[in-house]
Amino acid sequence: MVRKTTKQRNAELAKDGLQLRHYGLRFRMEPKKLQKEKIHKFAGCARFVFNFYLAEKIEVYKNTGETLHYGEFKKSFNALKDHPLFNWLKEPDKFVNECAMEQVDAAYDRFFKGQSKFPTFKSKHTSNQSFSTKETNGNIQLDIEKQTVQLPKIGKVKVKFSKKHRQTFQKDGFNGKIKSATVKYHSSGQYYVSLKIEEKVPLKEEGDWTSTPEDQIIGVDVGLSHFLIDSNGKKVENPRYLKENLVTLAKLQRKLKHKKIGSANYKKLQRKISKLHLHITNKRKDFLHKESRKLVNENQVIVLEDLHVKGLIKNKKLSRSIADVSWSMFKTFVSYKADWSNKKVILIDRFFASSKQCNGCKEKHILLSLSERVWICPHCGTEHDRDINAARNIKEEGIRMLRSLQIPV
Numbered sequence: 001m002v003r004k005t006t007k008q009r010n011a012e013l014a015k016d017g018l019q020l021r022h023y024g025l026r027f028r029m030e031p032k033k034l035q036k037e038k039i040h041k042f043a044g045c046a047r048f049v050f051n052f053y054l055a056e057k058i059e060v061y062k063n064t065g066e067t068l069h070y071g072e073f074k075k076s077f078n079a080l081k082d083h084p085l086f087n088w089l090k091e092p093d094k095f096v097n098e099c100a101m102e103q104v105d106a107a108y109d110r111f112f113k114g115q116s117k118f119p120t121f122k123s124k125h126t127s128n129q130s131f132s133t134k135e136t137n138g139n140i141q142l143d144i145e146k147q148t149v150q151l152p153k154i155g156k157v158k159v160k161f162s163k164k165h166r167q168t169f170q171k172d173g174f175n176g177k178i179k180s181a182t183v184k185y186h187s188s189g190q191y192y193v194s195l196k197i198e199e200k201v202p203l204k205e206e207g208d209w210t211s212t213p214e215d216q217i218i219g220v221d222v223g224l225s226h227f228l229i230d231s232n233g234k235k236v237e238n239p240r241y242l243k244e245n246l247v248t249l250a251k252l253q254r255k256l257k258h259k260k261i262g263s264a265n266y267k268k269l270q271r272k273i274s275k276l277h278l279h280i281t282n283k284r285k286d287f288l289h290k291e292s293r294k295l296v297n298e299n300q301v302i303v304l305e306d307l308h309v310k311g312l313i314k315n316k317k318l319s320r321s322i323a324d325v326s327w328s329m330f331k332t333f334v335s336y337k338a339d340w341s342n343k344k345v346i347l348i349d350r351f352f353a354s355s356k357q358c359n360g361c362k363e364k365h366i367l368l369s370l371s372e373r374v375w376i377c378p379h380c381g382t383e384h385d386r387d388i389n390a391a392r393n394i395k396e397e398g399i400r401m402l403r404s405l406q407i408p409v
């Protein structure tokens with residue numbers, strides 16, 4: 001059976017005025033002791049399969065110059081599972097192993113598209129361990145009454161609903177179809193499940209954005225001094241707690257360098273660090289959700305710079321790299337929230353020189369230093385705040401694209 005692509009299914013659904021919507025739901029889990037053991041075991045299987053398939057692929061290529069494909073590997077892998085030494089690979093449901101193989105192929109794809117580095121082997125010593133599985137015949141279920149998620153071979157696991165989850169479920173219930181689940185655990189002792197959901201919703205008609213009034217269009221720039229700066233002159237600070245936590249984190253990491261690797265103190269400190277990491281990540285996500293929601297609620301069209309984040313992440317400074325990761329996550333949040341609320345996001349070319357052009361006379365100043373917060377245009381004499389000037393240029397570029405219909409709809 002050839003599976004239809006989302007595009008093909010959407011084309012069919014469109015006849016009935018429907019379309020597919022995909023989204024994720026993530027819950028903190030409270031597994032029982034036996035369930036925890038299974039989760040650890042299944043994650044171990046997934047890691048083993050991932051590493052095994054990756055190693056085979058590399059080996060085959062080295063020896064023959066050919067790419068080992070999923071189907072061939074799966075055949076030999078299934079034979080291996082029957083060997084008494086590898087019987088433990090039969091413990092999780094079969095999709096756990098399959099998903100791990102698919103992850104290798106996906107990582108290869110990303111590598112060949114130039115989107116990421118060559119895949120690396122998974123280590124059991126990293127703070128995050130996970131496995132994924134797919135839904136079949138209702139084996140993954142969410143019970144919103146009892147607040148449980150049923151997982152294949154693990155059973156019903158208690159999950160925690162956030163306030164937002166509760167509000168949504170109370171209002172709309174849960175109508176989605178679960179497609180897959182990813183279970184993660186963190187070395188600090190926290191367990192999560194992410195469900196991929198598919199729902200059929202009424203077809204959204206693409207509006208005509210070309211004549212959107214300028215006051216309903218906003219340009220947004222990001223910086224290190226502020227989280228974001230918009231073309232109306234508003235600046236959103238990076239949250240305070242984040243700065244404080246980052247300082248603590250840097251201190252702990254320096255301390256870790258002086259401990260003996262593998263010692264009790266080392267492990268204790270390592271746990272503390274990974275817990276703080278997780279805390280920062282969660283807080284950061286909340287913040288990004290809130291800011292993206294505000295932006296989408298208050299504007300019709302949002303213009304963002306399509307920054308090439310990966311190039312920036314290489315920067316070793318922690319604060320910098322977190323800011324970059326946040327930005328790309330923010331972009332994603334704004335995009336899907338806008339999509340759901342029938343608003344428009346325009347991404348402008350990342351090479352567009354937004355900060356070096358005077359928004360007044362449109363002259364470019366190549367010599368403008370990045371450290372100058374305020375500058376006076378030598379051509380027309382206008383005094384600019386560097387960031388606000390950039391946000392205004394971003395907005396203007398967005399308007400230009402909008403008016404000339406250069407955006408794909």
Ligand SMILES: [Zn+2]
Nearest residue numbers: 358361377380
């Ligand atoms: Zn000027």
